[in-house]
Amino acid sequence: MTEQIEVELTGMVYGGYAIGRADGRTLFVTGGLPGERVSARITRDQVRYAFAVVEQVIVPSPQRITPRCVHFRAKACGGCQWQHLDYEAQLAYKTEIVGEQFRRIGKFTNAPILPILASPDPWFYRTHVTFQVEPVSGRLGFVAPDDRTLIPIDECHILRPELMEMRQALDSGAGIRQPGHRRLRCMVGSDGSERVSVSFRPDEADEDASANMPGGSVTFAIKDQTFRVGAGSFFQVNLLQAEHLVDLVLEHLRLSGHERVLDLYSGVGLFTAFLAKRAAQVSAIESSPGAVADARVNLARFPKVEVREGLVEVVLPRFSGRFDSAVIDPPRAGMQRKALEALVAKRPRRIAYVSCDPTTLARDARRLVDAGYTLAHVRPLDMFPQTYHIECVAGFERRAAA
Structure with a gap:
């Protein structure tokens, strides 16, 4: 019972x-x-x-408060966790949680946590989504909170409306019929006119599937730059907040035009493009072949940029000399210890660490401080309203004696 x-x-x-x-x-x-x-x-x-x-x-x-979404009210969909919580309270709890992770995981007694940056619009912000495919009917939906049940979705209040239009069109065409395919990733570009979808087998990586799809990309505009993003490449889901991420990174690095800069886990070149306009040289490292292909297109107009494909912990030690600054935007698991050690060995004066998980950020912050850096600040940013997920930018500066 x-x-x-x-x-x-x-x-x-x-x-x-x-x-x-x-x-x-x-x-x-x-x-x-x-x-x-x-x-x-x-x-x-x-x-x-x-x-x-x-x-x-x-x-x-x-x-x-009363949740907007019928699926949330029915406790059926696992996509949102906090639609029942007032948005100002969401922001307050996210700030508290970041501080708690730095105390508990990072062992910081008084971490410099700055006020969180709210999302300009807490609804209809996501530009891409992965639907689950029902094996028999091929219909699309999301996974329930039990992580097992597939829930058909009739509405979603955090997806761009164009994504729901794509889902409805696919469902009306009797669903996804590729044998064995269990996921479908849909993306919509900045202006809403470009749309792409790609389906995956359970054991297939996103970039592997998208590599076989001619024209499987959309264009995102961030500030004065545009980025080609393939259906298997990572890009921030909230474009307005992605602009704020760029601002926060540049504010911390304070580049003067003479620096040699690293961009680790560089993806399709979001930060690299803006660094290239403010530094003497930018070296980017990314492990995803699809993202590297996108980055080389996006960064072709910047002669001071080189993009290398591979794991950070393998590629970074091959660079000679020191770097003045570094940007890090690793996956949720954070930096591998060997990657962090390779970064420290390059002795950058300033590091901007972009993270989507305050737990692994706090862990890596402690490792950087122990290796000779000072934690200057942590700025939470609400990239994912209505969910518990938290984006942060942490600034580090190398201590003079280190």
């Missing part, structure tokens, strides 16, 4: 859970908010902690 439990919720943690304590256990509760008393159903039980989902709100938080 499934256990029901009544609990008072006291805080919010990374992952989108509200937390409370009951019967000697810490409860991680989906659908609750701090300050609430709820009745929750245990979904996974361990000795010292358990996961649960709210069944009834007994005492609601004043921060609770």
Whole structure:
């Protein structure tokens, strides 16, 4: 029999859970908010902690609002976690969570966390999405919070409307019929006129599938630059916030035009393009062949840029000499230890670290500080409204004696 439990919720943690304590256990509760008393159903039980989902709100938080999306209200879709939370409160909790990760993971007693930058529009901001494909019908949907059930989607309030139009057109055509394909990635360009989709087998990497698709790309405009992005290449989902990311990176590096700069995990060249206009030389490293191909197109007009394909920990040690500054934008797992050691060996004076996971950012921040750097600031940025995900830009400066 499934256990029901009544609990008072006291805080919010990374992952989108509200937390409370009951019967000697810490409860991680989906659908609750701090300050609430709820009745929750245990979904996974361990000795010292358990996961649960709210069944009834007994005492609601004043921060609770009515979610826009019917799928969220039905607790069916796992794409958003915080539609029931007032947007200003979302921003406040994200800032608190970043500070907590730096205390708990990074062991910083007083990390310089700056105020979070809100998204200009917390709705309809995503320019690309990966749908799951129902094996029998070929219909498209999202995965439920249980990570097993496929939920057909009739509306989505964080996707650009053009993406839902693509989904509806594909569904009306009897779905995806490629045998064995289980995912479909859809992208829409900045002006809405360019649209592309590519489907994948379960064991197929995004760039492998898109490499076989002629014309499988869209164009994104960031400030005064345009970027070709293939269907398998990474790009920030929130274009307005991507502009703010560029601003934050450039503000920290304070380039004068004479620097030799590294761009690690450089993707299709988002930061490289803006660095190239402000530095003497930019060396970019990216492991994805598809992204490297896009980057070489996007950066062809910049003679001071070189793009090398490969893993950072393998390619970076091959460079001779020192670098003045570095930009790092690794995947969610953060930097491999050998990659971080190779970066430190190049002795850049300033580092701008862009991260989509405050946990691995805090871990790597501690490693950089231990290696001779000072953490100058951490600026959270809300790239993903209505979800628990948090983007940050952390600035580091090499200590004089290091």
